[in-house]
Amino acid sequence: GNQTQEPTFDPGYEPDWAVISTVRPRARAEPSSPRGSWAFSVSLGELKSIRRSKPGLSWAYLVLVTQAGGSLPALHFHRGGTRALLRVLSRYLLLASSPQDSRLYLVFPHDSSALSSSFHQLQLFDQDSSNVVSRFLQDPYSTTFGGFSRVTNFFRGALQPHPEGASPDLPPPPEDEPEPGFEVISCVELGPRPAVERAPPVTEEDWSRHVGPEGRLQQVPALKARIFSGGLSPGLRREAWKFLLGYLSWEGSAEEHKAHVRKKTDEYFRMKLQWKSVSPEQERRNSLLHGYRSLIERDVSRTDRTNKFYEGPQNPGLGLLSDILLTYCMYHFDLGYVQGMSDLLSPILYVIQNEVDAFWCFCGFMELVHGNFEESQETMKRQLGQLLLLLRVLDPPLCDFLDSQDSGSLCFCFRWLLIWFKREFPFPDVLRLWEVLWTGLPGPNLHLLVACAILDMERDTLMLSGFGSNEILKHINELTMKLSVEDVLTRAEALYRQLTACPELPHNVQEVLGLVPPAEPCSPSPSVSPLPLSPTRAPPAPPPPADTAAQPDSSLEILPEEEEEEEGANS
Structure with a gap:
């Protein structure tokens, strides 16, 4: 059924982030054989795949598999570092996890023809395989809004530049993924966030200047742009809302x-x-x-x-x-x-x-x-997924933090999107917010950027406080009536301009922002591109393979972040 009440807590469960056991690094005995007997070298062009160990109490390791089918000696990481190595390798190779084994990274060179062939083999653009699902365990809300895709590409923002070798961590595959999945590892540079100033509200006098002969409105695009930039004066709303x-x-x-x-x-x-x-x-x-x-x-x-x-x-x-x-x-x-x-x-x-x-x-x-x-909640799932896409572009560290606290599904934003922030702002601010959103400017999903703006305003509080998932939800709910609509709209427009200025913005992010027309859905249910972050140009979709059963579209799903403990104690 449709449940739109505020989510309530169930304190009867213990989330998996509640207890963290630290493990001291093991004392390593001196090897009995010379180090040289274990040394090897391999050309990156000879690599076929990289297998990653399962998380556990033992040290993490990687196994390199060559094109000839042989396996090189395992690389053990006693103090962490698997992600760092994969991150460095991703500068020279395309790494994508196998549809059959989420812990097997397939290796492809940065070659356009080979890349196109590899995408075809991986079925990355097959609409029928779009529900690559990994459930959020221990999340009391994920079953309600089930199945959202995690955006696994990473972006480096210019406002927080990373030194060489310190870009955001490569995302690990999920710990227990019951269905096949994939990840595409890429990096896009965002420019600086521009300054934005809001305009004063449109007055009755401003409106009258747009009324021409026979009472027809003139220069409507300019009028809508003014409403977007400043909203409407209260006395004008009764008339203008009928048009909006x-x-x-x-x-x-x-x-x-x-x-x-x-x-x-x-x-x-x-x-x-x-x-x-x-x-x-x-x-x-x-x-x-x-x-x-x-x-x-x-x-x-x-x-x-x-x-x-x-x-x-x-x-x-x-x-x-x-x-x-x-x-x-x-x-x-x-x-x-x-x-x-x-x-x-x-x-x-x-x-x-x-x-x-x-x-x-x-x-x-x-x-x-x-x-x-609608009872299917497909539209809500799609919007939460699109919000996750935008947030991953704008603030990968915040996404990683939310993932680590079992909040990466963004289900705490459900009420925001459901009733367009009606309960988050004071009543007069809701009137201003809605009339701006109704202009349809600058694109069809400004409400998603409004959500990004609120999270951007709260990122330091969330990340520096050490909140768990319950505290995150509690903090978000306590923002009610404490937000300034003008500040939020200013930041939302700045985020839009920052994104649209990026020349390499992935195609499905461009779709969310309305910069390109959305791809035609292959099923009656609304869906998001199966690629978490697709290339700048939309590639042609290959026909679905005969041995792949058609699966219902799950929109976007969340893949939980692995704990650092799997790589050993790092600190």
């Missing part, structure tokens, strides 16, 4: 708008009559309508009750909320009412203050976010 939410056409004349409103008013009351005319006896035999009414009454009774427009037991605003939501059930039978929709309607009704107009504006908003409320 698609109720009124940007191209229509004043007379055309009046005719449209008359038509939509009749349509609204016809739908409202459908449920209004149901007698109590009929409703008792209509479990679906009765269930919707009960859920709506419960949610409306606790929606924005501190707002004067809705406070008090007999407030007419509450009745309008209920009527509009019940009528929406008639309008969208398949979706009906899902908890959280009242949060989206409340600000619209507060601003519009007209039942019919508010209903159609709400329908326009739901056109943007209705996928958030």
Whole structure:
């Protein structure tokens, strides 16, 4: 079912990060044979694969396998260093873990033709194998939003340059991956983050300058850009929101708008009559309508009750909320009412203050976010995966930290994306945030960059405090009503500009930002490119192999970070 309540903790489990046992380095006896008897050298061009040991209490090791099929003596790492070696090798070779064995790194030279052939062999672009799934153990929320892909490419940000040999760690494969997976190791340089200044809100006078003959709006792109940069003055919202939410056409004349409103008013009351005319006896035999009414009454009774427009037991605003939501059930039978929709309607009704107009504006908003409320949660999984893509580009160390604390699935952002930060900002700030997001500028997923901006603002608190997964969730929830919408929007726009200035931005990141059209999905369910971070140009997808069973799309999944203990005590 659809559950959109705030996540609650279950303290009855002990997460795997709660107890960390340190192991002292073992005292090493002097070898009985000369070191030279174990020495060897091999050309990188002769390597076929590299096998990594399983994590455990013993020392980590790597085994190099040559093209001839022979194995060289194991390289043991008593004090860590497997990742560092793989990271250095990745400068000269392409390393990708085998679809059959996640601990076997296949080695390919940096050659375009060989690389293309290797991708084909690895099925990296096969849409039917997109659910390369590794479950998050011990994460109390991952089963709800199951199966998100971890972004395994790494980016080096110019704001935090790494000295030579100290770039972010190569990601290890998952500890227990029940299904085949792959990783592509690459590095993209981000430029400096530009400074951004917000503009003042658009006023009634500014708006009137865009109204031409017959009441038609002129220079609409420039007007939208102004709304994006500064929002709207409160007195203008009642009119402008009807355009932003698609109720009124940007191209229509004043007379055309009046005719449209008359038509939509009749349509609204016809739908409202459908449920209004149901007698109590009929409703008792209509479990679906009765269930919707009960859920709506419960949610409306606790929606924005501190707002004067809705406070008090007999407030007419509450009745309008209920009527509009019940009528929406008639309008969208398949979706009906899902908890959280009242949060989206409340600000619209507060601003519009007209039942019919508010209903159609709400329908326009739901056109943007209705996928958030579908039972399959495919849209929410896709958005969380896209958020992870962006965050991995912008801040790999933060992603690594969240992974290490079983929070890499970003499920603590679920409520943010579900109802567009409605409960995170004060009510007036929500109005400003939404009208900026409704412009569709600078791309289709600004709300994901808003989430990145909030995490960017909190990164030091999260990373320096030593929070575990429960503390991370608690801290995120405690940000409610403490965020400045202007600061967040400023940072979100700066992040967008920083990303779009990167000349080597991976193709599927460009898709998220709306820089290139999204690839055509191969299945009816929404999906993300199966590559965590795909090349700058979208490669052609090879046909699926005959022996590969088609699997349902799992959108993006999270692969947990290995603990440093597997490599021995490093400190």
